[in-house]
Amino acid sequence: MGMTVVQKILARASGRGAVAVGDVVEPAVDLAMSHENGALVINQFLEVFRGTGREPALWDASRIAIVFDHRVPAESPKTATNQKKVREFVAAHGIAKFHDIRGDRGGICHQILPENGYVRPGAVVVGTDSHTTSHGALGAFAFGIGATEMASVWTLGYAVNVEVPATIRVEVRGALADLVEPKDLILHLVGVLGAAGATFRVLEFHGEAIRAMPTSGRLTLCNMSVEAGATAGIVPADAETLRYLRDEAGVTEPVQPVVPDPDAAYERVVEVDASALAPQIACPHTVDNVRPVTEVAGKHVDQIVIGSCTNGRLDDLATAARILRGRTVAAGTRMLVFPASGRIYQEALAAGYVADLVRAGAVVMNAGCGPCLGVHEGALGDGEVALSTTNRNFKGRMGNPASEVYLCSPAVAAASAVSGTITDPRQGGGR
């Protein structure tokens, strides 16, 4: 029996010829990422060594990445002190893949890792963030873990007791229509699968819509695979992956894609016709409460958010700028934009997108996680409604349990900013 992409990666990383679903393996980790919660990882890492008579030693500092993004710049003395502790640890242990709070090379971990070429096809990537699934966009097996598990990885260099997950093959035929985006595809899929429909499973993406999709869109798909409960999402590496790594991530050494065997065993196949897809909205308070935009159009929106690890990339900002150029954000609605990285911010400046957005009335903030998880900036008032390109709409997600969060694509968000109500970008709001 052939193997899926993740089975092949796990077989290689655990030194076996083959693995089957349900096997327990201990894969060597190629890249281990943390953000501000590195402060807790450090605490747990030191705890592992307590009483052993050994100096705490990282298994391989070159495979550890730390990116400050959740609360940047620090919103409180507590956060600033945690960040300071992490900075001191990074310096003491020689962690080079460290991205501090900077306008040029800082940003959101799930953009910093790909754009710096840290993620390669076939790699095992773990991160203390559930959206670590993003990195499956480059053909890696990438999954979220907790801080204590990361402390274990920092010590041992492998993930302990990983069960080889079953894989669901997602076959996306056809092409996305204009103003229908990868975000709409993944929202649709989360709605179809349900919030727990892919728990302990991998989503492996195939089909002509995927092959035609740039890496930025694949990052959106894999990012939100976790919203269906998936351990990971993965797009088998192809010509586009190699182009991205070479042209955008500066990778000069040879890269070896990992593709599934033709007779790989899938738990099931989910088929989607991309050409039939309309823009989608996830309604409060679960991500799988998904409806076509036409069913919720007209609802007043107090705050629009464009950004995050899901949709803060250059093409997302380009879409928003295209729609908002020469128009203005409606009175009674405010609009916040968070680029995913300092590099994207600079590219958006150079392309004129930032000027388009600011002239329209949007507030363009620094790269970071911003209001997505309600830790700082962009709080909502009681009874207010947000329409956001971020990834979660759980009650209280944006910091106020008395508010509502709707999720959408950048095109829907921008068109809705102009009208002040949820708007189908294909119906006049878009261009």
Next chain:
Amino acid sequence: MTTARVVQALGDDVSTDVIYPGRYMATVLPTETPQYAFADLGAFNAKLKAGSVPAGSVIVAGKNFGCGSSREQAVSTLKGHELVIVASSFGRIFLQNAVNLGLRLVEAPGAAASEGDELEIGPAEVVNRTTGKRYAVRPLPAARQAIVDAGGLIPYTRRRLLERAAKR
């Protein structure tokens, strides 16, 4: 076999944003996280903070409890109150974090109970003594049970570290 009362009954898809809201994530130490457990469920949070919930009390929930973020605070905050979670199913990262930190989870598909019900929790089934209904328990896979048996992931990792050092 343990017997305990249900202190809170919840529905499906209880997210980590509800268990431990993001705005408290700057607080990371397990000694400090318990104060923010279910911070947005004011009455329950107040009860927990007042210390009036006995250790071993049960939260009953539907499917996908702990979905969402990887934040370990969502586990340490419940562990700090020594709560037991009985649910139809759990989110993957939450489940692994609970195994790693020693929070007791009981996966019992369909389990239903109201606040104040008395549950008998055994290795094979959960019995709601108030309603008389019984629910089968899905055991942890062996790989995860090994971490529980070691007393959590920190002692487990420490042991693996020392074994490796001894081999050299």
